Amino acid sequence: MKRLGLITFRKLFKSRVFWIMLSLYVLSLSGMLFGVESFVNKIAGDASRNSPIPIPDFSLYQFPYVWHNLSYLAGFLKVFPALILIVFVAAEYSYRTNRLQIMMGLSRGEYFVTQGLIILALVLFSVLILAMWVLIQGFLHSTDLSLISIADKSYFIAAYALEITAFLSFALLIVTMLRRSGLSIVTFLVAYYVIEPIIRFYVPEVVARNLPFKRIGSMIDVPNSSLMQLFGLNFKTYIEYHDLIVVLLYTLLFLGTSYWIIRKRNL
Amino acid sequence: MPSETVLNIHGIVKQFGKIKAVNKLQLEVKTAQIFGILGPNGSGKTTTLSMILGLIQPNQGSFEWFGQPLSPAILKRIGSILETPLFYPYLNAIDNLKIIADIKETTYDEIPDLLRMTGLFERRHDAFRTYSLGMKQRLAIAAAMIGNPDVLILDEPTNGLDPQGIADIRAMILSIAKQGKTIILASHLLDEVQKICTHVAVMQKGVCLYSGSVEAIRNDAILLEVSAEDTDLLEKEIQSCAWAHLHEQRNGLLKVQLENAYTPADLNAYLIGKGVRVNHLNTTKKSLETHFLELLKQQA
Numbered sequence: 001m002k003r004l005g006l007i008t009f010r011k012l013f014k015s016r017v018f019w020i021m022l023s024l025y026v027l028s029l030s031g032m033l034f035g036v037e038s039f040v041n042k043i044a045g046d047a048s049r050n051s052p053i054p055i056p057d058f059s060l061y062q063f064p065y066v067w068h069n070l071s072y073l074a075g076f077l078k079v080f081p082a083l084i085l086i087v088f089v090a091a092e093y094s095y096r097t098n099r100l101q102i103m104m105g106l107s108r109g110e111y112f113v114t115q116g117l118i119i120l121a122l123v124l125f126s127v128l129i130l131a132m133w134v135l136i137q138g139f140l141h142s143t144d145l146s147l148i149s150i151a152d153k154s155y156f157i158a159a160y161a162l163e164i165t166a167f168l169s170f171a172l173l174i175v176t177m178l179r180r181s182g183l184s185i186v187t188f189l190v191a192y193y194v195i196e197p198i199i200r201f202y203v204p205e206v207v208a209r210n211l212p213f214k215r216i217g218s219m220i221d222v223p224n225s226s227l228m229q230l231f232g233l234n235f236k237t238y239i240e241y242h243d244l245i246v247v248l249l250y251t252l253l254f255l256g257t258s259y260w261i262i263r264k265r266n267l
Numbered sequence: 268m269p270s271e272t273v274l275n276i277h278g279i280v281k282q283f284g285k286i287k288a289v290n291k292l293q294l295e296v297k298t299a300q301i302f303g304i305l306g307p308n309g310s311g312k313t314t315t316l317s318m319i320l321g322l323i324q325p326n327q328g329s330f331e332w333f334g335q336p337l338s339p340a341i342l343k344r345i346g347s348i349l350e351t352p353l354f355y356p357y358l359n360a361i362d363n364l365k366i367i368a369d370i371k372e373t374t375y376d377e378i379p380d381l382l383r384m385t386g387l388f389e390r391r392h393d394a395f396r397t398y399s400l401g402m403k404q405r406l407a408i409a410a411a412m413i414g415n416p417d418v419l420i421l422d423e424p425t426n427g428l429d430p431q432g433i434a435d436i437r438a439m440i441l442s443i444a445k446q447g448k449t450i451i452l453a454s455h456l457l458d459e460v461q462k463i464c465t466h467v468a469v470m471q472k473g474v475c476l477y478s479g480s481v482e483a484i485r486n487d488a489i490l491l492e493v494s495a496e497d498t499d500l501l502e503k504e505i506q507s508c509a510w511a512h513l514h515e516q517r518n519g520l521l522k523v524q525l526e527n528a529y530t531p532a533d534l535n536a537y538l539i540g541k542g543v544r545v546n547h548l549n550t551t552k553k554s555l556e557t558h559f560l561e562l563l564k565q566q567a
Contacts, residue, residue: 007369015357100353103320104370104410105342266323 004110007101008117012088021087025080026129032077033070033133037061060223061141064152066134068223068237071160074130075220078164079192081122082171083185089115089172090181099267112259115176119168127161159220159239166216166247169254176258212250219243271298272334273418273449274319279328281314281473288314290473291328296451296466301444303464303481304453305559311473312453313350316422320347332418343371346411347420352403356396360387360406363395364413371414381409385439401432408439419443422453437463457559469562476562483527484558490514491523491531494547495538504541511537520547 012018037060060069092098101111134157138150174191175184192213200208208214221236274296281289289311296302304312317323319330321337332341354363364378382388385405390398398406404424411419421440425433440463444450454460460467461481468478477484495501498519505511505521510529514522525534531550538545 003369003372007366010358010362010366010369011355014362015355017357095355096351096353097355099322099349100367101370103322103342103347103349104367105339105345106370107339110339267317 001113004114005117007106008114008121011114012118012121015088018084018088021080021084022125025077025084026125028080029074029077029126029129030133032073033130033137036069036073037137059141061137063138063142063144063149064154065223066138066142067153067156068220070130070134070137071156072220072223074126074160075163075217078126078167079189081126081164082168082188085118085122085168085171086175086184086188087181088118089175090179090184093179094181102267108263109259112262115172115258116255119165119172122168123161123165126164127157130160131157155239156220159244162244162247162251163216163219166212166251166254169251169258170212173254173258176261210246215243215246215250219247272296273298273300274330274332274451275334276315276319276330277328279315279318279325279330281311281318281323282326287473289318289325292470292473292475294468294475294478296449298449299444299447300466301440301450301452301464303460303467304451304470305455305457305460305467306453306470307455307563309472310455310470312455312470313422314473315470316347316349316420316451316453320345320349320420322349343414344416345418345420346413346416347422348404348407348411348424349420349422350426352407352410354395354403354406354410357394359394360391360409363406364410367410367413373414377413377415381412384412385409386435401428401435404428404432404436405439408436412443416448418449418451420451423455424452425454425456425459469559471563476565489525490551491525491534492547492549492551493521493523493534493538493545494519495543495545497543500541501538501543501545504538504543508534508537 040060060066098111101114102108106114139145142149170191171184171188174188175181178184178187196211196213200211200214203211209218219239223235223237272295274294276292276294278291278293279289280287280291292311292315304315306312314323318325319332319337321342330337332345335341355366358366360382361378364381365375368375368378379388382391385408387402387406387409390402395403395406404426408421408424411421419440424440425436428436437459440450440452444463452460452464464481466478466480467484469476493501493505498516498521502513502516502521505513505523510526511534512524512526514524516522523534525531531548535545535548
């Protein structure tokens with residue numbers, strides 16, 4: 001495992017493209033997590049001027065809700081690491097270094113693991129950035145700094161980790177099938193933003209709810225239910241085990257299929 | 268030990284659509300041979316090598332390395348170059364070789380020596396994409412040598428190189444062969460096979476036309492020119508000789524091929540015994556080239 005880690009490390013971390021893409025991701029994510037509160041409050045403030053009931057200023061950054069709020073928001077940028085993954089896995093096919101590695105004695109299973117390690121690295125990175133901002137904002141903006149309050153909803157970050165793992169696994173499946181970078185990116189984005197939403201529109205609710213992107217995205221529901229309750233909307237303020245299991249099964253399906261393709265394919 | 272079988276191929280077939288790229292290929296490579304696979308472009312050489320390296324699956328047939336089926340453990344004992352050199356373009360020579368050392372589960376210790384041997388030491392910190400074709404090819408050889416493999420597989424190692432590059436690579440291959448390694452070399456260049464290889468398999472359209480030692484081809488390729496005052500008698504006696512074969516007759520000069528065990532002296536003695544007085548006896552070597560072309564022609 002250490003050996004496969006070293007191979008992956010060398011491939012990724014010595015690439016300037018990787019660092020540029022990663023920096024852009026970190027910057028966008030940080031900007032969003034840092035600036036979201038003033039953004040939301042500005043909108044709420046504008047709205048309250050015309051509203052009969054005054055909408056109170058509120059903080060997104062209070063422990064323990066900050067875990068939920070920021071995990072939900074960070075989920076919007078999961079396309080970023082998916083693109084990084086696609087670019088690097090597709091590069092192996094265009095440089096034909098996949099061929100090189102297999103003929104030098106890497107088993108196909110080990111080759112698959114090196115791709116999985118790229119997913120792992122991107123997930124760890126995302127989780128780290130998120131955790132960092134949650135803690136910074138939480139400590140700066142919370143009045144209740146008891147351990148219970150701080151740790152209470154931290155499980156949201158685990159759900160976030162699973163969310164991007166599942167999402168990246170789908171990206172891996174697409175690029176493993178298509179091999180070309182541009183084609184994979186377009187297919188992936190179209191599947192995510194166009195095809196699944198259209199399918200959701202036509203199929204019965206039960207099916208729509210269980211489609212992969214829907215399921216992955218709805219694991220962490222819209223936060224700040226107190227505000228939403230004003231409008232009569234109810235959102236989950238917790239993670240359902242049922243959701244976790246379905247998303248986990250999707251992840252295994254995507255990874256398993258990618259592995260199967262790598263095993264079978266003529267190089 | 269010297270005649271241990273390294274690679275044994277039993278009737279492998281690879282079909283791409285309607286085309287049989289490799290058709291029932293049968294080969295045996297033994298320790299310390301420099302085994303050339305010779306054939307024009309598209310004769311199935313690279314497909315064959317891809318199969319024995321586990322990159323593509325044969326449709327039929329099987330093969331064994333060191334008497335065992337292919338596995339990653341066996342691939343680690345084989346160093347190979349297929350077609351174009353494959354590396355990460357943004358990594359330098361050292362990092363590219365380190366990745367291969369990691370794959371082969373060996374140390375990085377030999378990397379500086381390999382870079383010196385291939386003349387890349389000065390450029391070791393430069394990205395692979397800045398290398399010339401010759402340097403890329405030499406890095407591929409260095410990569411193939413990592414982990415001190417027992418077998419080297421080289422597919423068109425001099426393809427696209429200038430004469431100096433070709434000479435360098437050939438010298439390198441010969442010096443590696445001196446270390447007792449088994450080398451399998453695919454080439455469409457006859458001259459290359461003739462200069463480097465001890466054994467050769469000639470392929471065309473996926474079929475093996477000939478397989479054996481290069482020396483045997485050379486012996487096979489000896490032609491005698493004979494003439495005598497009495498041409499008719501000479502021709503008659505040669506035709507009745509069991510181990511001499513008349514190739515052609517032109518202006519009283521007969522071209523004769525002898526079977527392997529016989530020498531020109533034997534023919535001379537035989538003719539004298541028959542009362543033929545030879546006034547010209549000359550040996551000429553058919554070049555491997557003519558031989559190769561003949562093989563291809565016979566098949567066509």
